[in-house]
Amino acid sequence: MFSPAAGKLTNPRPKDFMIAVCKDKILFPLKYHEIYRDATAFDIGIYNGKRLVCLNLPDLEHGIPLRTFFAEEEPEIAHIAAFASHLVWWRATYKHCPTCGSPLKEHDFERSLHCEICKADFYPVISPAIIVSVLKEGKILLAHNTGFPSGRYSLIAGFVEPGESLESAVHREVAEEVGLRIKNLRYLESKPWPFPNSLMAAFTAQWESGELKPDGIEIERAAWYAPSDELPDLPPKGSVARKIIDEWLAGYNGNAYKSFSGVAQ
Ligand SMILES: [Zn+2]
Structure with missing residues (x-):
């Protein structure tokens, strides 16, 4: 069972479940994630009782095209894939405030990015x-x-x-x-x-x-x-x-x- 989290930046731990996203490719579950130590990691929720962490990778040699993955996996796994790839896209696209250009920062507890100059919050775009x-x-x-x-x-x-x-x-x-x-x-x-x-x-x-x-x-x-x-x-x-x-x-x-x-x- 999957319960989504706020998608905040995190450090993966060996006991976490891992999913990897790379542009239009995905891999889940990701084994041997130790080799991706420098990757950006997001805490995206709880899956079957364990923390689920998404790695945003520049390359994913054995990744499956997202469209194929999305088509073939059962609904809950497709949900995880959609959520992870959407959040990775959002975080990569919304780095600066669209009003003042200041870098956006993670909100303390909700799934949003905050501009400290404008006091504005920005949510995932759908x-x-x-x-x-x-x-x-x-x-x-x-x-x-x-x-x-x-x-x-x-x-x-x-x-x-x-x-x-x-x-x-x-x-x-x-x-x-x-x-x-x-x-x-x-x-x-x-x-x-x-x-x-x-x-x-x-x-x-x-x-x-x-x-x-x-x-x-x-x-x-x-x-x-x-x-x-x-x-x-x-x-x-x-x-x-x-x-x-x-x-x-x-x-x-x-x-x-x-x-x-x-x-x-
Ligand atoms: Zn601003």
Whole structure:
């Protein structure tokens, strides 16, 4: 069982559990951590009764790509990985006060960094994003983003803008990226997406009106796919997008999809 701590700098002890983070790689549990004596270490919580320390390393030869690790590990370990990599990113990015430029210091007891000049506290930054499966007569909308590998298609997604609700962001992204209006928006689930600091909220909706019109900037191509169609290259397992697409393909019987007619059952 994992209980998160404030993420303060610490000195590792031999009896601690260790996790190592290096840019986009991770290793857990980390054995032989004595060789990383000079690494920056954070106390990130208690795991199965022992202190869990995260080492921030410049290189990690045997590390596993974070996306692979995140996709394959059980939820509690994925939680630890997301927490550790998010805190390492936050601590590495927020070194100085954004108002006066003074070095930020650890808060005495909470998970924040403090500016002694401005008397301001700065907390880990989380960027909310939405993702949505748009359904029409049993088909799902898949789109090729210009940043994707060639042939890869996924769901419509994007960051929430200041002043927006999650629901408004879904309507806006679908309208902007493919020119459609949607209805019957339903929340599905959320998932931390530590690349580097997103929280992804997943929705499903029905097409209401409009012809598919990719914006040509973010979305190059988009099309409706039936479950029986030959599908394009999909996002990797472990991603929120792939989970939603797989559940749709499997004839997901949860409440969210049940209410839609024409969905594969
Ligand atoms: Zn300041």
